[in-house]
Amino acid sequence: MLGRGDAGSLELVDLSGDGVESGRRPWPAADAAAVVTARPDTRWVWADSARAYRSILRAGSRVARAWDLRLCRRILRTAVDPAGRGPLGPADAWDDTAPSIEDEGLFVVGAQDEPSVDEAVAELRRQLRTVASAPDPTRLTLLLHGESAGALVAEEMHLAGLPWDAQVHERILTDTLGQRSPASGVPERMAELADHVRAALGDDTVNLDSPPKLLRALRRAGIQVASTSRWELADQPHPAIEPLLEYKRLARLLVANGWAWLQEWVRDGRFRPVYVPGGVVTGRWASSGGGALQIPRLLRPAVRPDRGWVIVDADVAQLEPRVLAGMSRDLRMAEAARGRDLYAGIVAAGAVSTREEAKYAVLGAMYGATTGQSGRLVPRLRRAYPVAMRLVDDAASAGEDGGTVQTWLGRAAPQPDAEWLDLASAAGAEGADPLVRDRARRAAGDRGRFTRNFIVQGTAAEWALCWLAELRARLDALGAVGAPRADRSGEVFATRPHLVFFLHDEVMVHAPREMADAVRAAVEAAAEAAGRRMFGSFPIDFPLDVRVIETDGVTPHDPPG
């Protein structure tokens, strides 16, 4: 569990202040990295990776394995008992914000028979007991290890940064938006489009960036819409619409990822977002600052490796339906998923007639669509893949009834809140107001769609964590090559391939050019290993689309046969 020994043989290291202490024995701060390096097989335990591991990285060292008490606690509190009672319940002394843990940056190493003098050790013991009481400790442990490995990767990627070419970014901005006016700062193309829109609306002052004002101007011009959102405007036959939609597209780029973003977020050729592992309720990562998870496709060309290096960019095709096939053990869906394109497989099986239909049917099945084309196609999918569909349908009905669901590895969806329960019981009472019944039905439907999607999105996030952890270990095994680069991404990454980006089902690895093939193989092998770890021998595969980004352009790799 802890790499070496068990919860009883722990050594406590205190990184507070200038001194580093091991048990009651002080370690010089400068030796912290050496302490870590000297124990390559240890699973390090600490309250918060963003504090403890960040300082270790800055000191020039890395660790192979970790146990992040804060992240693990969040999972464990509801993994065994969804109501959050029990040894890790909210009444417990140790919580996410316990200052005695976080502020001291404690960490624990596998060592010999040190007394558990610290709360972190007590917390770790509670967590290990909780894992042991789970229905499937092996799966839950895999999740906790994966979550913690993710926290390591998040810190490493933050330090290394995503190689970002500001010149390419600026060129895309001026090509798309035009030159900025020296007087107002408004890009030329946007100003022209705004003029066209105002002329077509017969209103030369309306602020296009204010939805209420724009809506009134649209109505005055005879355009009957209830909102100014794109999907509604697109249907309207009016000369103002086309330039307006284009204006909105450009305004979005300017506001979200324009010159100001570049100025604020890109330094020394690196974009350094803060990743938040487990930040999404389903277990997906969130990000904080810089919109790391929302970089528009248009700006992807700005991702460029250093000279002599490459970026290996890999993503999984149709991760969520593959995961659904695996967790439901639906052999027919797994058969459709064999090869590169699951949607084509569904067409070949005769469930629907076109790839587009297959796509909408699958998305509808996972999101709970009830209307439209997507909603109409779902029943056909249900007939063709009853095993997989039963799993998501059951998850939906559990949610509608106020129950909860869990991912494949055991992350629990939150229970309904008090408001939801009150509404449900009010609607269930004799002679309830039809309006209340209607609201309750809608709330039940919302929750059903949430729990339906939760098990799939959450399990996909678990697969991705396994992939990330496996890949990280394989990259480390490749070792270092070549001369150190002259940049500021930190000695730790100067000569070895390292992860620089992760987005739900995609990773990027920055690597010396001569290691490109080895990295590509590592990414593929990691995906294979992640599938095995999650689903054992069940025959579901996770094919990757891999491209290698060179300094002077992209070299697409042939898809494997």
Next chain:
DNA sequence: TCTGCCGGCGCG
């Protein structure tokens, strides 16, 4: 002037 909410849209 500050704070929190909302519409809208980028990503998966």
Next chain:
DNA sequence: AAAGCGCGCCGGCAGA
């Protein structure tokens, strides 16, 4: 072609 899940971020705006 369509409105079903999960996010973060921005500007506008209403209320404090």
